Amino acid sequence: MRFWHRRADDIDEEIATHIAMDIEARVGRGESPEEARRAAMREFGNTLLVRETARGMWAGEWLERVMQDGRYAWRQLMRSPGFSLVVIGTLAIGLGATAAMFTVVNRVLLETLPYREPNRLVLIHADGRRGEVWSAPWLDVQMWRQQARSFEEIAVSRNDFAATFLEGQSATQRVDRMWVSANMFRVLGVTPAMGHGFNIPAGDPITGDPGDVAVLSDAVWRDSFGADRSIVGRAVTISGKSFTVVGVTPRGIVFPARSQQPQVWTALKIGPEDSSRENTVPIYNTLARLKDGVSLEAATAEMKTIQPGVAKQYKDAFASSMVSSIILKRYGATLVDKDVQRSLLALLGASALLWLISCVNVTGLMLARGTARQREIAVRGALGASRIRIVQQLMTEGMMLSLCAAALGLLLAVGLLQMFSHGLVTQLHVQGIVPDWRVIATLLALTFLSAVMAAMWPAISSARASIEPALRQGGAQVGYSRSRQRVQMTLVVTQISLSLVLLVGCGLLLRTIYSLRHAPLGFRTDNIIVGSMVAPLYRYEDRDIIATLYKPLLERVKAAPGIDAATLMSDVPLGVNFRLMFSFAPEGNSAEAIRHRDMTAQARIVGPEAQQVFGFHMLRGRFFNDKDTAGSPGAIVVNRAFVDQYYQSGDPDKAIGQRLLNFTKDRPGTVVGVLDDTRQVSVAQQSLPEIEVSLAQITPGARFYVPATRGRMSLAVRSALPTSVIVPRIKELMRAASPELENTTFTSMTQIVEDTYGNQQIVARLLVCFGGSALLLCLSGLYGLLSQVVTQRTREIGVRVALGARRGQVIWLVLRQAGRMIVVGTVTGVALSWFASRLVESFLYGVRPHDVLTMGGVAVLLVGSGLAAGAVPALRAASIDPVEALRAE
């Protein structure tokens, strides 16, 4: 900077020299010194302008000018802190909301996976009669591997549904374990941070024997082994079996992507059990890396030619029809739920709308201020500032305000994310989310855009105003131009209509939440506590875990003081722990058996006490009771949706006594009761067909035993005691039964119900925030403009009052103007909402997107509050004292 100051001094001196020489010459010609000085100055002209243009010849001078503008702008802002704060606050609301939403979108939708060229990673899914099949038996995968030419390499993985426990240095930790083929990390393109990773067997990388080896995630290495570098090569115990550690992944790299649990990977082996396509063989998820340059479409086309050959290998025609076609999906695209994506984009849109409103609001404020500053600007123009220069100056002011707003907005965004962290974790599975560089860059771009939008127009219109009248007249009436006021009115109308759009969205979501809260669930939710247990199944491989662990625990819980009822269940209604789908195995080829094959149903294994806890309503027959034991005939309970869907008669009476499935080969099960419908998956989703069996009848070897005991079981307890008393009591009992159960998580049934509409909840809450802010902004815009108008028309109103206008007439004068803006804004807003509400259609429940009541209600709210905002300046106008008003001019 100093350099430029020196240059400025230089030019000053040069100019001074020039004038001095001129004076000297003139005096030499005989003019008096005084005369000579004046003539020389006149001859030279505007020294400042010369200096500025001369300096302008030098590059880098613009920087100087920006600094100068910045300093000037800062002084301007400090001179009217109230105005500055209002502008900064307004913009900060818009910028903050947008930054917060973009942070989430960035994290959930835009983040790239931490693998090498993640775009080339694809999942291969068979597709058929019942839709997409996510996993396939080994023989199918092997055919894909042998025939497809589109892939560099194919790897497989298998989920360990049973809970896995890792024996660490000091304690046993629950981890997520995935069986992966030895080449999985090669396909992902991940190199371990420590160790060599899986040894890829000579010969075939998947069918070769990799040995009993494991790779630990960075999180497990730190948590369970205290980041001990000597871990590689040592043996660790995972669910009772010993594995040699061959690697630790780099920090933050997990597979499946975005898994939140600590993870370990063990090498899977293809064994003799993989040599058929029976229903009982292990199934694998297939991840493939496309060859460089091969498109997804080309690979899909190739696989489509291969798949019919694979399907032909299935002896059973029905089984074959389930895998008749194939789908390839980019791995990244499968990670985001469509619902989540929609709600995030809707919220991002809403926040952008709020940002737009705040910009429009600030434009109005800047215009009003431009009017007030017209004299200052005129003076600057008279002193030689060019129009461009004035626009530049005003833009700098706008930029500075905008930057302050961005800083404040960033804080607001962090606060907003904090406020909604529960929803973010349960709905989007993102934790500890903070704005990163990409968000900051976007925020800066928005900031710049805000400055341009908010300051450009006022700046240009200020600069265009002619200098002379502004300087000549002065006083408050200056700048009361009709066209500028029309612009301001348009701005207010815009704000009103945009706010209305946000408020309609908000109203629709609130009505949805209301409907969801009042939807009939089909069971009671009050006073129920649910503990989801994760048991170490591997320690019960030779014993009946139900009889030795769960049953005794249940008896002890039931006997504890303050417990009204307690039951075991594979999962509670609306639970998210694990969903058991039941489909009928092919049993014979009778017409009945063939019809059965198309049936799928939710399956639930419940204790007979479930009815006492949840108060299920029986439509026909009975629920399970104590007489249903391991020795008695198999009993099945189905729900009404099951009867409606799978019995042509739809008559529940006919369903009773029907044989549905066999518990074991020689033990058939018959339907003993029909439940009234309940919500099983989410409140908004109608009942699905469901079958229930009694826990007491599930013994090792029986159907359902394996899925029922994969290590997860819920304990539902009805008790009038407060949670803080009951939970520790149950926990104590669990710890006594098995130390691993100590980590059981407890939730209330009401919370579980609410979490199922968490998506709507979070959208609704954020929209309430955005809509409320928008309403406040548009009301303040309306109020501000009317106040300005009243101030400008003080004299006119004074004259009117002096000529006999009544108070009511004056109030009407102002309110009429307010009313016009409100009506126009509301009408356009309703029209806009008509289109915009389609965007939230997918979240709605119990209310249509074009709900007249909601739109009407919101319109009434806006008109009412708008008139209230207008009433304040109107009353002020009415109280104008004509004598004062006329004298003041």
Place this chain on the structure above:
Amino acid sequence: MAKKSEYRNRIELVQGTLDMLILKTLQWGPQHGYGIVQALHTQSGEVLQVETGSLYPALHRLERQGWVRSEWKKTDSNQRARFYQITAAGKKQLASDHDRWQQMVEAIAAIMQTTPGGE
């Protein structure tokens, strides 16, 4: 508005010629700003009066282009002033400017001397 009519009495410089005139003046030796104004005034037969508002920006522009160089020196009357001196690049520029100017003058003259109707 009054200013404008006053200006009309003077011959305004054809755009782009000021640089050439300054360079030409400096060919006779280093000169300061006031000196350049005076030189142009007298050499033009007291017709041209260069505006300081154009002169100084032009000088600085030329310096930035590297066509002139400046330094502070004492004048004959022992006053400190910034003297401008033409550089080698400036001389080249002057030559090419002069050529172009010559061509333009001839072209304009040819047009102006054509009498209507007379081929």
